[in-house]
Amino acid sequence: MLIAGIIAAIVIVLVVWFIGTYNSLVSRKKRVENAWSQIDVQLKRRHDLIPNLVNAVRGYMKFEKETLEAVINARAKAIAGGSIDDRIKAEGELSGALARLLAVFERYPELKASEQVKQLMEELTSTENRISYARQFYNDTVMKYNTAIETFPTNIVARMFNFTPFPFFQAAEAEKETPKVDLSF
Numbered sequence: 001m002l003i004a005g006i007i008a009a010i011v012i013v014l015v016v017w018f019i020g021t022y023n024s025l026v027s028r029k030k031r032v033e034n035a036w037s038q039i040d041v042q043l044k045r046r047h048d049l050i051p052n053l054v055n056a057v058r059g060y061m062k063f064e065k066e067t068l069e070a071v072i073n074a075r076a077k078a079i080a081g082g083s084i085d086d087r088i089k090a091e092g093e094l095s096g097a098l099a100r101l102l103a104v105f106e107r108y109p110e111l112k113a114s115e116q117v118k119q120l121m122e123e124l125t126s127t128e129n130r131i132s133y134a135r136q137f138y139n140d141t142v143m144k145y146n147t148a149i150e151t152f153p154t155n156i157v158a159r160m161f162n163f164t165p166f167p168f169f170q171a172a173e174a175e176k177e178t179p180k181v182d183l184s185f
Contacts, residue, residue, distance in 0.1 A: 025163050031144075031145070036084065036166075042127060042134050043078070056117050071098060074096075088169055
């Protein structure tokens, strides 16, 4: 009788642990999905700003057609969607194209003085800051989730229910480059 009671207690503890672990993994996965949706909101805002910015600068930048087309193509690719991996890569390309566009602005002082362009640039800068914050939050959430599904004994439940790791949002190659500062006059 005592042995049956001990076995029943062990089974109850294991069932409670199993349910708690499963619910914890589901909760972490939902947090990651929520963090991604926060990025998605900011990326949508950025995608909506880009056509206005391109239209505002198109008249000034007649000789920068290639740069503008790169931004437009990168935006179209980013909007196309796909898996999180595909979207992260497309957004990285868009960030690089936007960085090249902003670098070209330096050649056009009349463009920088335009009120419409100034306003769009402020909105874009604000959106980029929000995206950076959302990326950081997403990566923190992904790290906690990925750690949970890979550590013992949680990984047993994760494998049973096919919890898969989420990718990290990494900086685009263009963002990793050290800016070149030329102070020669």
